[in-house]
Amino acid sequence: MYELNCAGVIPGCDRVIRAESQADLIRKAVIQAKQLGVERITPSMMDAFRLATTEAATAH
Template sequence: MFELDCQGVIPGCQRVIRAESQAEVFRRAVQQAHQSGVEKLTPDMLDVLRERTTELPN
């Protein structure tokens, strides 16, 4: 299980995104960003999303 607290990364986001794969967390984060009004994710924002996605212990 992987997790991303998108607060402070995606403007206006207060969610913690969890999914079985890192790729799914990333996909949901991009979707959340678009729903929050972010039309284009910058390379820096994408880097931060990757850095803050953590694997949870089983």
């Protein structure tokens, strides 16, 4: 499970995005950014998504 606390990464976002894969997490972050009015996802924003992504420990 991967997590992205989007506060500070996506303007106006105050949630934690979770996904099973890093690729799915980035897709969800892009969708969230566009819903919050970000018109263009820049390469630096993509880098910020990747840097802010953490791998959450999974409970077994």
